[in-house]
Amino acid sequence: MDWFRWWHGTVTDPKFKWVARRSKQTVANVVSVWACLLECASTATHCNADATRGNVAAFDCNDIDVLLELNDGTVQQIYDAMVEKKLIVDGRLASWDGRQPKREDSGNPTTGALSSTERSRLRRERLKCEATHATAMQREETHGNDREDERRVEDKNETTTSQSPIGNGDSLAVPTAGNDPVAADAHCDPLSALTELTEATSMTIKLPPCPIDEIVALYHECMPKNPPVRTLNKSRRRIAEARWREAAVMKCGPFGYVTKEDGLAAWRDYFSICNESAFLTNQVPPRPGHEHWKAGFDFLISEKGFTNALEDKYHGEAA
Incomplete structure (x- = not known):
């Protein structure tokens, strides 16, 4: 569903009182015409693929006279006053880009604007990718350390075996689940371990310094x-x-x-x-x-x- 923002305080905006006085119309008529202009600006791309949202070049004052049951020329007077007040500049609503930012649009394939839901989804995917990448790097580092530890144990075992005869009462240290990371991993829930690691990694993702x-x-x-x-x-x-x-x-x-x-x-x-x-x-x-x-x-x-x-x-x- 297409939509646009309607800001609090619009109906009491002093600019519309000025427009009403300038065009010699009521504030009610001015606000009604403004609502029609917002709808026209929001749907500017529907009939013209080259137009962008905020454009009101297609706004027909005569049609709106009929739509709102106003006397002929009423909407044109209001429109001209809005141009004079610079609410409309070069056929566009002057405040559209500031009041209707693309980042908050409901999503428009023509303008490329994303909905808040879509932005949230992309953000989650970005965090997930960063967390997965960090997890893979951490696993690779862990495995590398494990292999290094194994080599050290093997070297130590070989040295001990060559220096001590079998049966002399000397014992060799055997890795157990309590002191061997690999053995410990074998007894834990892989899904829980991955979840905890992902959450910990996500917490380390830092916001860029303030520019x-x-x-x-x-x-x-x-x-x-x-x-x-x-x-x-x-x-x-x-x-x-x-x-x-x-x-x-x-x-x-x-x-x-x-x-x-x-x-x-x-x-x-x-x-x-x-x-x-x-x-x-x-x-x-x-x-x-x-x-x-x-x-x-x-x-x-x-x-x-x-x-x-x-x-x-x-x-x-x-x-």
């Missing part, structure tokens, strides 16, 4: 009007590292990743979404006593700012 320089570059790229980061001191690096690891194990979009590439893609989505907030881009008048405060990189990676941004608390008129 702080690349994350800062994404912040500058996605939020060009926000205060720039000029230095990366120890405090910033420490907080960024903590947030990088925290986001990796999250189960809410756009986060949850294992590789550096997936992690950077998730942080790009995060900054792109933050850039749509008037509060996080310092377009909302500051509260009394906070005239010199501005949302910047430090705030976006702080525990409070990061959590509230993920919970979409900064996309209203004020925070």
Whole structure:
């Protein structure tokens, strides 16, 4: 089933109040037209294989007038106001790529977008392959050590046999299940041993180090009007590292990743979404006593700012 995201706060978004006033229509009509535009953008590839999701070039204002039982020209007025407000740019919904990231799409063979289920499956397979490879290497290393131990025992036995006559009371050490790894393995459950080894190996798979320089570059790229980061001191690096690891194990979009590439893609989505907030881009008048405060990189990676941004608390008129 095809689907798209509908964000909390859409019906109360101040941008739609502006569009309603500009087009001299009701907010109800504006939100209805926006819903139609989202559906058009989401299904853009159905009739045009060359189009990409987010494209609304096929949107017919006259048809929507009839569909919503509006007066002729009403939808066109709303559409023009949305273009003026830059909600629509070059025939595309301007915020589509940030609000409807491919990583969270339900899966589209045309765009190559993967569903969350498919990404989870691929992640499990990747971890399984890494664990299997590590298991094989560990087994090979174990077998090599066993063979070396056997050779040492044989050499020792030969030396002892040549120096001591049979029946002189000297005894030879015979490997038992208690001290021989090979014999011990013969008495354990192979499936349990493999499961424990796989789990132990999975625990050793580490997240790549935090690519702080690349994350800062994404912040500058996605939020060009926000205060720039000029230095990366120890405090910033420490907080960024903590947030990088925290986001990796999250189960809410756009986060949850294992590789550096997936992690950077998730942080790009995060900054792109933050850039749509008037509060996080310092377009909302500051509260009394906070005239010199501005949302910047430090705030976006702080525990409070990061959590509230993920919970979409900064996309209203004020925070």
